[in-house]
Amino acid sequence: MKTSVWGLGLLCAISWTAGGHANDQSAGSEADQQLRALYTKEWEWRQATNAQERDDEGGWRRADHYPDVSADSYAERLAYWDSALGKLADIDRESLGDEERINAAVFEQIVTTLASNARYRTFEAPLNSDTFFWGGLHPQAAGFDTYADYRRYVGRLNDLPSYFAQHQENMRAGLARGYTPAAISLAGRDDSIAAYIVEGEENPFAVPLAHFPPSMTAAQREEISQAVIEAINQSAVPAYADLLAFMTTEYLPKARTSLAAVELPDGEAFYQAQIRAFTTLDLSADEIHKQGLAEVARIRAAMEDIVEEVEFDGDMAEFFHFLRTDPQFYAKTPDELMGVSAYVDKRMAAQIDKVLGFLPRKRHTISPVPDAIAPIYTAGRGGYGRCLMNTYNLPARPLYALPALTLHECSPGHSLQAAISREAPGDIPEFRAYNYFSGYGEGWGLYTEWLGGEVGIYRTPYERFGQLTYEMWRAARLVIDTGIHQYGWSREKAQDYLRSNAALSEHEIVTEIDRYISWPGQALAYKLGEMLIREKRAKAEAELGTDFDQRYFHDRILGLRSVPLWLLADELDDWIAAGGPNPYEGMELD
Known part of the structure; x- marks a missing residue:
């Protein structure tokens, strides 16, 4: 059973830094407070929809189930993101502080892309030649520190049939409207499923059983070993076997033979939306x-x-x-x-x-x-x-x-x-x-x-x-x-x-x-992205001369963390105009 995402974390009133420290939501202007409440609420909600839950230290861990990826769940996500963008538009950007101005720009880019993908129903093709929804689900030895971690893992294993069935239903809908990756680009990708159809300890999902933490008792180890093997044999193996049959007999033979994105449903607009999503720039294909x-x-x-x-x-x-x-x-x-x-x-x-x-x-x-x-x-x-x-x-x-x-x-x-x-x-x-x-x-x-x-x-x-x-x-x-x-x-x-x-x-x-x-x-x-960085470096070297220090140029880029390219360009222009300073001048560094 999947827990409803709507009742989880929606009223959380804190945002968390990369270091795990809570920010004061009452600080700053009224616009700052409105923005923090908006992006914090959306983030907590989004994590819940992705089957993540808070751990005891305030970080995130995988829940005991996989996300709900049904078409109905994506309709709910789209409605939520459209509403969030509407609320963002009502916030007075001119009243935001410098950091919240950056936060607003990043948040808008993220949510706009998420909404765009939901609107174009990209979830109906959850695979490409490089990445597949069924890949990367089995864990390595790390990440299993407690008995509770293993119990959640068993829950996820038992949820695989439902998770895969939802993806396959979405993919059938994509097939029906001609929205699939090009068949030629998927050749051989079904081979990656075969390793997961092996029962017992040879299945990759059994890897954590060889790396029990010292804190687990012998009885707990025996219980978990039995539960994991049972979940592999009764849930994971049948799910992957059904997926392999679906891919080889139904999906791959019917995937489209054309290559161009513009030949997909609403293809011209879809390709332009993908360009904007990946580059964060308003550039045409031409x-x-x-x-x-x-x-x-x-x-x-x-x-x-x-x-x-x-x-x-x-x-x-x-x-x-x-x-x-x-x-x-x-x-x-x-x-x-x-x-x-x-x-x-x-x-x-x-x-x-x-x-x-x-x-x-x-x-x-x-x-x-x-x-x-x-x-x-x-x-x-x-x-x-x-x-x-x-x-x-x-x-x-x-x-x-x-x-x-x-x-x-x-x-x-x-x-x-x-x-x-x-x-x-x-x-x-x-x-x-x-x-x-x-x-x-x-x-x-x-x-x-x-x-x-x-x-x-x-x-x-x-x-x-x-x-x-x-x-x-x-x-x-x-x-x-x-x-x-x-x-x-x-x-x-x-x-x-x-x-x-x-x-x-x-x-x-x-x-x-x-x-x-x-x-x-x-x-x-x-x-x-590289062209933009080199362009701004050349500008900095020309305008700053001997005052240019590449360490501070790079610190400014990486200290921003991941931002849209247009925003990176603006921030580097401001850094150059300020004389190319050390971004961490006066800060106490660990």
């Missing part, structure tokens, strides 16, 4: 396409310079072939690849105090992508405390591109970025601490690849070419995403464009193009 073409041409010229530098005898296509096939550029073992990545990360550690003023306490590890998802996973991915590198299919993982990838995903990219988001001085409401805008986050990640060149991370022309390859890859996305979804490019044309402009492996080219096909607009955020 404007983005032209910017992409210009960036591709600029980066191509820099690539040609390196080909000349290494005195390669051949054209760019031949140079790409050389990079894709010469054994010197590829690891022979997973440990070799992991070692190269780790060494890059440590070399960056020696430069990090030249890059940032505020440094977090939290450190990250570098781990391989789990085997179950590695064949269809990206080359790497970074987050709080952990940075993943893909060691599957080593001939598809060029070492010359690994320095740029490590900077982007680990440090000073996403893993460090996530730690700073949690630890940086300055109170932010909890809804912001948990938020992530792709343009901001991925823009920073791509910017750090360029920054690696500024601090001497790239040691060879080939590693510099690897950085340009990754930058070209993101620039080409501007052309390809809009080419596919606005101008009707074929999958083959998109692959050929990426293949001829970036020295990526064939495996990466195929998986990346399929991601762009099935996830309209998402790929646009990276380059647009």
